[in-house]
Amino acid sequence: MPLAISLFVSAAAQAEEPAAEAKFSPEQIQFFEAKVAPLLTKHCSECHSAESRKLEGGLILDNRASILAGGDSGAAVEPGNVEDSLFIQAVRYGEFSYQMPPKAKLADEEIAIFEKWVADGMADPRGGEAITYVEKDPRDFWSFKDPQRHDPPQVKQADWPQGRVDHFILAKQEEQGLSPSPPAAPTTLVRRLYFDLTGLPPTKEQIDAFAADSSPEAIEKLVDQLLASPHFGERWARHWLDVARYADTKGYVFQEDRAYPGAYKYRDWVVTSLNEDLPFDQFVAQQLAADRLPEGERHLEALGYLTLGRRFLNNKHDILDDRIDVVARGFLGLTVACARCHDHKFDPISQADYYSMYGVLGGTKEETPEGMPPILHDEKPHDVRIFKRGQAGNRGDIAKRQFLSVLTDKDKPLPLTDGSGRLQLAQAITARDNPLTARVFVNRVWGHLFGEGLVTTPSDFGAQGEKPSHPQLLDDLAVEFMEDGWSVKRLIRRLLLTATYQQASADRADCRAIDPTNIYLWRMNRRRLDxxxxxxxxxxxxxxxxxxxxxxxxxxxxxxxxxxxxxxxxxxxxxxxxxxxxFDFAGPDAHCPIRPETxxxxxxxxxxxxxxxxxxxxxxxxxxxxxxxxxxxxxxxxxxxxxxxxxxxxxxxxxxxxxxxxxxPAPATPWLYGYGSRDSETGKVAQFTPYASVSADGKTWQAAAELPNKVAGWSSLNAGGGHPGSLKFAAIRRFVAPTGGVITIEGKLRHKSENGDGVFVSIIGPGGPVGNWKAKHGGAATNVEQVEVKAGDVIDFVTESGETISNDTFEWTVNLLMRGDTIQAWNSASDFNTQRPxxxxxxxxxxxxxxxxxxxxx
Incomplete structure (x- = not known):
């Protein structure tokens, strides 16, 4: 039996005379609104409201008359009589009464509020008569009805629309007293198109070329060019990877490799599929059941949609729950995973529906071929029993593997029994009579192009989600998408070539006063790059x-x-x-319908x-x-x-x-890092060249991104030491005196290798060398009693190779103490940084x- 959602009608139609309204003081009304009403909303309304998906105990707490009428156990409250009121007994967790709310007892101060309310006569300004609960077929909810084509509505500004979409948009604007914005400047539109289609900015030459093209086909030509770009797939794949909760690792696991070594093959498959405009129905089938497709058609890496989620310490139940969630919210826009422990509180999804999908997705064995993401194949498919309250050890009735009951005929379930049923599930998801899939995907595309979906809860098309701002437009686009062979590129092209998309984004105070959040798209939304x-x-x-x-x-x-x-x-x-x-990246732990924007x-x-x-x-x-x-x-x-x-x-x-x-410019710190050689006569550094690159780990300055560099060889420096390049290209740590004074230097040099001919180091002050040392298979103290400097003078700490440059890695740290107007100290290791001036x-x-x-x- 399908679950029911509620309609409510007044019982007054059956009553001969309405009951007299009780009179309460302003103070009593204030107490109810400030204290009682928030508690009713927080703790009771989910199960005891006319808006509850499933009414518990027949009790509605939406107004005073309904509370007095009570539920299956009679009147809930006897005004003025605290002890005999069933409502008070329940919130007190009485020994012989219901215990409400069932999750946990209220705090003592909250119970006291209810007791005072009842004792004072149960003041409640919510008038009206007792409400009768009437069941309705959940298929009458807007998102469970089949989408239909709609004739474009008539509009006053008939010269503005460039296609069907614009008629729907303009009609809504005119209803609200709004009007569309003028077209965006070509230099603005070309940038918008490049980012939306490729995620990359146009060059000045590309901007100028588009702005100079005055032909009527200029926009169409550019859109087609960008849709054909390989960068299109990269841009739109990232959108889908948010839906797929993609990551390269498993999350926290115990005593196993955290990485998914072949995860990137799934990511690359998504890129390729979008570039090749794989029809969306096939896109779905590959990701749910590639292993069940004919040999020449299967793309096993696509199964990463299911298998690349969090591993939950390899808890099978949590892994399957994650897969149910990513399938249901990703393709259908339904929060099926909410029914793991009980029937869904708001949507017509039962526990039997949840465990039906559990059986479909759980009747598989996982393996990881070399260089691939984990894949699935069917193994002993079978129906499973419902886990009462979500507990695996507390089994209930068998849940037959079949499609969600609300999406099938009332008396004709759709079995999913061919193997695991995953291929049949994919076919049911993309069936023409499934009212959700096309709507959900079209809405996602709209959201990426316009900044917000026609439904602003893109993965919740249920009762808790928002209703569409333009329902007829959404339906029309969904049907057209299916009739167009589920082509993603054609859908995107259709939306880009609308006058709606091509509007300017400038603010207009008159329109903002009517529609401050731009629901009716009287301008294009300005958007920050992700x-x-x-x-x-x-x-x-x-x-x-x-x-x-x-x-x-x-x-x-x-x-x-x-x-x-x-x-x-x-x-x-x-x-x-x-x-x-x-920068608000999608959290990879779970399906991400909308990125936060902070x-x-x-x-x-x-x-x-x-x-x-x-x-x-x-x-x-x-x-x-x-x-x-x-x-x-x-x-x-x-x-x-x-x-x-x-x-x-x-x-x-x-x-x-x-x-x-x-x-x-003065450096951010007194230290510079580079390479060079010494003058043979003065002993000073003849030429100092700052290092141009930092190592991949961010810890070493070096002459180029890869070593050895063709000019400076292995020359490099890190916090504790480094490696010289050769006699010609020593490693030089340069200290630039920020003020004048006398500096004392203490240092330790070490050549740790047992091979090679060691290294030579020199400390060179403003007047020339003040010390020279050698270390070979050992160390040396590099102390200088004093060096006098003026502001801007340099002291170079130079490390050179011997006759060979092999095994010349060295450790050398120095402490500098300056006595002048003030005492200052520096340490070459703790001061080390990879920021250049x-x-x-x-x-x-x-x-x-x-x-x-x-x-x-x-």
Whole structure:
């Protein structure tokens, strides 16, 4: 039997005369509204309201008359009589009464509120007569009805719509007294299209080319070009990976490998499938039952949708619960997992429905082929018994493997008994008479393009979810999507070519006064780039992006960060890096229908201080250095970062900034790190070249990203020591005196290897060398009694190889104590950092890369 949801009608129709309304003082009414009503809502309404999906005990607490009428056990309250009121006995957890609420007894102060309320006569301003509960077929709920095509509504502004979609949008606007916004400028629209379709920004040349194309087909040509781009699949795959709760690791497990070594094969399959426009019904079938498809059609890596979830210490019941959830919410927009322990409180999903899906998804065996994500194949499929209260040891009736009862005919269940039933489940999910799947997916696509779905709860189309703002439009699009062969690219194309999508995003006070949250789309929503688009855009602006498709995950938190697209970054389910969390990345523990969007200080601090941002700003500035003319250099920075030329005011301000800054900026700390050689006559460093790169782990300065560098060899420095390159390219730790004074130096040198010919070190002050030492298979103290310096003088700590450069790794730390106007101290190890000095051009580049214009799309 299908579960029922409630309609309610007044019992007054059956009464001869309405009961007289009780009179209460303002103080009594105030007590009810401030104290009693919140407790009723919090603890009672779920089961004892006319809006409850399933009414318990026949008792409705929605108004005074219903409370007095009571339920199956009679009147709930006898006003003025605390001891004899069943309601009070229940909340007191009386020995011979019901105990309510059933989850836990109320606090003593809450019970006291109810007792005072009853004792004072049960004041309740909610008037009306007792409500009668009437059952209704749950299939009458809007999302369980089959979607239908609708004729486009008539509109007054008939020259605005560019297709069916626009008629539905404009009709709603006109009903509300709204009007659409003018078209967006070409330079705005081209950026919007690039980000929505590829997740990458257009170059200035691409922006200018689109703006210069005045043909009527310009937008269509660009949309088709971007839909054909391999970057389309990367962008839209990331949207789907949120739905699939994708991660490269299992979460917390015990005594086993935490990694899913072949997880990336599922991610790459999603990218390829979207690029090839695999019909969505096949997309679903592959992810649920690829192993059951014919040999030539199967893509086993697609089963990662089911198998790449959290492992829950390999608790089978929790793993299957996670899979039920990702299937039900991901494809159907239903919270079926809520019925694990009891019938769903709000939606027509029973425990039998839950354990039916449990049987379907549990009748499998999992294995992990080499280089693949875990896959499934059927093994001894069978029906399972319901777990009473969700407890595996407390078995109830058998739940036959069949499709959700609310989505099938009342008296004709749809069995899922072919093997495990997973292929039949996929076919039922994508059947033309399933009212949910097309609606749910169309709504997800709409949300990604317009900033918010027509249904703002994209994975909850049940009673607790929001109703659609444009129900006829959603239905029309859903039917058209199915009739169009479930083509994702055609759906997206159709939406992009609407006047609605192509509107400007500027605010309009008159429309905002009517529709402040833009429900009726009188303008386009301005949107902030998500984490992936933001990081990828920084790599594009600096010409660093590696456009290689697919492959194993990389650690994008390393320093320097690999220039791969962010979708290829390692997602560690148990230890999600702080950078991901800071920028609202989808939590990989469970299906994520909507990413949170926060604005927190950590985001600004990352943009100001992170090595990734600084490296991109530094590269952008260095790439512009060949421009001798400062004005041309500023223009190049704007063109690369923002895709446009600076205004006259911006150009003037930038020139003023870079020309007024010192040409040789002071370092953030007194230490510099680089390589060079010594002059044979003076013993001083003849040429000092700062290291250009930081190692992947962010702990070592070196001449290039990979060692040995063709110029400086193995030359590198870390907090505790390093490695020289050769006699010509020593490793040099340079101290720049911030003030004048006398410095005492104490140091320890160690060459630990038992091989090689050791290393030579020198301390070189402003006047020349003040000490030389050698370490071979051992160590030496490197102490200098005093070195006199002025502000800006340097002391170089130089390490050179012997005749050979093998086995020359060394440890050398020094303490510096300065006596002058004040006493200051430094330690080469604790002061070590991988941040290079920032000049004015790099600061200007950073300002552009962290600007709102860079990280928002109009």
């Amino acid at each position: 984490f992936e688009a933001s990081r990828d855009s920084l790599l594009v602006a600096t010409g660093s992006l590696d456009e290689t498709l697919g492959g194993p995950a990389v650690d994008i938190t390393a320093n320097p960060s690999p220039p791969r697209r962010t979708i290829y970054g390692q997602v560690d389910r148990q230890n999600l890096p702080g950078m991901f969390r800071t 604005t927190v200080p950590q985001q600004a601090l990352f943009m100001l201080n992170s090595s990734f941002i600084m490296n991109q700003a530094d590269k952008l500035a260095r790439d512009s250095a060949p421009q001798a003319d400062p004005q041309q250099r500023v223009k190049q920075l704007y063109q690369r970062a923002l895709g446009r030329d600076p205004s006259e005011a911006e150009l003037k301000l930038a020139i003023q900034f870079v020309t007024s800054a010192p040409s040789d 920032v000049d004015a051009w790099t600061q200007l580049a950073q300002v552009l890369l962290v600007s709102n214009e860079f990280h928002f799309v109009d």
